[in-house]
Amino acid sequence: MVDPEKPLPPAAVPVPGRFVVVFDQPGPAASARFGARALQDEVPGMLEAQGFDLDGYFPRLGVAVVDAESGQLGELRARCTAQGLPMHIVPEMRYRILPTATDPGASAAPAFADTPTLTWGLAAVLAAESGYTGNGIRVAVLDTGFDAGHPDFAGRDVTTESFIDGEDSHDGHGHGTHCIGTSCGPRTLDGARGYGVAPGASIYAGKVLGNDGSGSDSGILAGIDWALQHDCHIVSMSLGADVRQVHPPYVAAGRRALERGTLIIAAAGNNARRSAGDPGFVGAPANSPYIMAVGALDAQLAVADFSARTLPGRGGQVDIAGPGVGIYSSWPMPKRYNTISGTSMATPHAAGVAALLSEATGFRGRELWAELAQEAQRLERPSVDVAAGLVQSPSPAAPETPAPAPQEAAPEDDSPESYYGHG
């Protein structure tokens, strides 16, 4: 138990005379020069030459924990700089178990709302703050087609195809145009509300559901095949059937797509009626193990009443969540806009964020899946409903800056800077 009267000790304090030497670059641009071989073969010799004990060197990590004096560290740094080996040095810290503390403000969820210039969904996923637009990323939306003449998409890179017999790719329903709007529509509009997460992405609109809103494996799989032929990085599928059984064709399709660097994202399903005690279940194809399933959140970041819960068994989990209640986006002309709800709306939010992350990191397939989960904002909601949490866009790329100087006085050496290496 924590005594509220007693001040909490700091979580970590530096250990006098102990330092951690990290042989790596502080920035994301990894040097090919400094591979695993150098950590194994070159670094130990350099450490020994400076009189350091190798007991505290972990070659697989490229990290050495050492007893050191400032002069010794300065010499090591100079030697590494001369060899072109990036490194930095930080004080070793002593850690202790974090006390359990309750922050009365922590449970108060923020409430998002549409503004005249931005939807609440874009605000929640931090799309507007992101410097990325999905430029160079190809997003396939397999749905009811697209109103390619929609004025908000003038000048955009759009490829369309219909997999429905007797229907062209025009969206005679509205659902597809809405989903494409959320994933790839404009983020800013002159005098109007921006609603698209990745406005720089190339759009591949595959019509796999007819104007009546229904479709079958034949068209959906043909749409996935088409997206793979075009090397789309992301496939967004706001469709599903309320069946518990994993449908085998989508297991193979999801796996083969990932192997080719394409991430398939699908709606978890709208079969829950939580207010009536029914949490529902993730249907096909989102319940396939290699397809990312997206649950829906409302503007308080609570689980939407209709949003399906994780189904027991491999693949049946909700993997991530996105805004899915009261979502404003594009609709076929002349209506132009519509506001609707569903895990169908959460899915293109995730697909759009995936495009931004893909642009920012270069990650594809499984790595992109991991990045979405890693960067998601954790929510105080059951993991069976929101899993990794709310999808979050990457922060704007920051200019390369050296690591901040430690608060401790730097050991004396002849460098005018701190004792951090700048490799």
Next chain:
Amino acid sequence: MDDSGQAPLPRSTTFVVTVQDAYLERVQEVAHDLEEAGLAIDRVLGTLGQVVGHAEDSGRARLAGVRGVASVVPERRFGIDPPGSGLQ
């Protein structure tokens, strides 16, 4: 009622056939063998490694026995609510 006096036609089902990983480079070959085994082919998805076609209900086991076939399952239908519905 069918009063033609003829036996009713056997029911035809659309099947999705997934090709084994080892046969991904030879999907057309597997499709040809599936055709021989009674599948009327609608689509060959060469990149994905799947073949969609229709055959008699009773023909499924025969299709599953074709060399290079991983699975044969009946096609499923998917749907969303009509455009007027607020929940999609």
